[in-house]
Amino acid sequence: MRIPTLIILLVAGSFFIQAQTDADKVRATISKNDIEAHIYFLASDELRGRATGSPEIDIAASYLANHLRRFGVKPAGDDGSYYQQVKLEKVSPPESIEMTMKNLNLSEFINLKVSNMEFEGDAIFLGYGTEDDFKSHDVKGKLVLVLGGQEGETEMMQSYRAGRKKRDLANSGGAVALVEIVNLSDSEKGRMAHHFNEPRVTLGAKDEEPEFAHLWGIPQVDTDLSKLKKGTGKTALLSIRGISTENMGSKNVLGYLEGSDPELKDEFIVYSAHYDHVGVGKPNAEMDSIYNGARDNAVGTVTVLNAAENIAKYPTKRSSLFIFFTGEEKGLLGSQYFVENPTIALDRVVYCFNSDNGGYNDTTKTTIVGLNRTTAGKHFIDAAKEFGLTAIDDPAPEQGLFDRSDNVHFAKKGVPAPTYSMGFNAFDEEITKYYHQVTDNPNTLNYDYLYKFFQSYVLSARLIANDPERPFWTEGDKYYEAGKKLYAKKKEEATILD
Numbered sequence: 001m002r003i004p005t006l007i008i009l010l011v012a013g014s015f016f017i018q019a020q021t022d023a024d025k026v027r028a029t030i031s032k033n034d035i036e037a038h039i040y041f042l043a044s045d046e047l048r049g050r051a052t053g054s055p056e057i058d059i060a061a062s063y064l065a066n067h068l069r070r071f072g073v074k075p076a077g078d079d080g081s082y083y084q085q086v087k088l089e090k091v092s093p094p095e096s097i098e099m100t101m102k103n104l105n106l107s108e109f110i111n112l113k114v115s116n117m118e119f120e121g122d123a124i125f126l127g128y129g130t131e132d133d134f135k136s137h138d139v140k141g142k143l144v145l146v147l148g149g150q151e152g153e154t155e156m157m158q159s160y161r162a163g164r165k166k167r168d169l170a171n172s173g174g175a176v177a178l179v180e181i182v183n184l185s186d187s188e189k190g191r192m193a194h195h196f197n198e199p200r201v202t203l204g205a206k207d208e209e210p211e212f213a214h215l216w217g218i219p220q221v222d223t224d225l226s227k228l229k230k231g232t233g234k235t236a237l238l239s240i241r242g243i244s245t246e247n248m249g250s251k252n253v254l255g256y257l258e259g260s261d262p263e264l265k266d267e268f269i270v271y272s273a274h275y276d277h278v279g280v281g282k283p284n285a286e287m288d289s290i291y292n293g294a295r296d297n298a299v300g301t302v303t304v305l306n307a308a309e310n311i312a313k314y315p316t317k318r319s320s321l322f323i324f325f326t327g328e329e330k331g332l333l334g335s336q337y338f339v340e341n342p343t344i345a346l347d348r349v350v351y352c353f354n355s356d357n358g359g360y361n362d363t364t365k366t367t368i369v370g371l372n373r374t375t376a377g378k379h380f381i382d383a384a385k386e387f388g389l390t391a392i393d394d395p396a397p398e399q400g401l402f403d404r405s406d407n408v409h410f411a412k413k414g415v416p417a418p419t420y421s422m423g424f425n426a427f428d429e430e431i432t433k434y435y436h437q438v439t440d441n442p443n444t445l446n447y448d449y450l451y452k453f454f455q456s457y458v459l460s461a462r463l464i465a466n467d468p469e470r471p472f473w474t475e476g477d478k479y480y481e482a483g484k485k486l487y488a489k490k491k492e493e494a495t496i497l498d
């Protein structure tokens with residue numbers, strides 16, 4: 001063989017045996033048709049909006065579990081199954097709330113926190129209920145009555161925020177109940193009642209929790225509040241009756257894959273998304289009553305399915321834990337249950353790559369809520385670029401989105417945990433048109449965009465999972481210290497924490 005031919009063959013050979021890049025591996029498994037099929041199924045009318053506790057959400061759970069099985073992902077739930085049972089309680093609102101106290105007539109209540117109780121005893125009025133007010137008065141065993149908000153700041157949201165602090169003060173002082181006098185317009189009343197006076201789903205009361213009620217009482221128009229004098233005690237009667245609880249079964253769906261690197265496989269990356277939505281509601285003008293939840297969060301669910309399929313075929317260095325959460329729309333319950341009862345020790349989880357979606361209004365972008373809050377930010381930027389997109393950070397920090405999805409439970413424990421979302425550059429009408437509306441249907445999505453969006457998610461996943469450097473919180477982040485604490489005992493190997 002002549003030398004030039006040999007060279008040509010060697011060059012050609014090295015081309016063919018050249019390792020596939022992560023981007024090549026992503027292109028090899030992500031299919032637009034598959035994406036459409038998954039989303040059209042999960043967001044179909046037949047699944048009736050995947051409400052937590054409904055029979056239809058269990059069909060979605062089975063679909064997800066059996067796709068994990070098909071990909072070769074191993075079960076990571078209870079007793080060798082793909083399911084983690086999440087025991088929930090459905091709590092009905094009280095049938096009646098009555099409060100009697102001289103010179104005060106509260107006609108309606110907002111139940112911020114209630115349990116059945118029959119209280120007859122001392123009540124004390126503490127003005128706006130400042131820290132000083134609580135410090136200078138004994139509230140133990142008493143009903144504490146305060147005005148909502150603060151001096152000069154009695155708008156509803158201000159009152160709501162101020163109320164949390166007052167509740168803590170009343171609780172730690174040993175009060176039996178906190179009643180805030182709040183004036184609300186009819187529409188505000190409607191909004192608050194819709195949120196707090198409807199049946200609620202919870203993880204179940206912890207036995208050690210003492211009985212405590214926190215109410216907003218709306219005074220009758222002719223009530224003269226000037227008769228209330230700070231620090232004065234009166235006898236009051238508070239009767240809360242007819243709250244009933246009902247057990248409700250629900251499931252997180254989980255699977256794992258072992259990493260390919262002998263060292264890094266001890267570290268897990270969580271890929272998570274909630275698969276529940278809000279179910280069925282009042283019909284709109286077109287008589288549609290099903291909240292299909294295509295964006296929220298069939299899209300996120302399918303990003304995780306796509307990552308599972310891809311990593312099963314092309315293992316990453318770090319291990320993977322795929323989790324589909326239940327109960328997000330009921331208050332992030334599935335993720336809370338998981339971090340309290342993890343099936344893999346949380347200090348082995350080095351990152352949580354969550355995906356949740358309200359909507360999108362920019363098909364040139366991916367929006368990562370918390371892009372710059374972890375050291376993995378560069379991977380999201382590179383991955384988006386590979387598929388012609390631009391990764392941007394949360395454009396609406398005032399919405400507090402970082403702390404409003406399942407990632408926050410991981411963050412609070414110290415696990416770096418951003419949320420990956422479709423491109424949005426403002427919380428505008430294009431978002432609210434679909435966000436928690438019956439219009440969030442699969443046929444209103446742009447699948448050419450989603451194809452790039454999904455590829456970008458899976459490539460981000462691969463880059464993080466293969467990076468020899470372990471991702472962590474950016475210094476100074478509000479969860480940075482929690483992270484240091486969580487991984488402290490692994491200090492010798494976790495150089496990033498030094």
Ligand SMILES: [Zn+2]
Pocket residue numbers: 296329436
């Ligand atoms: Zn939602």
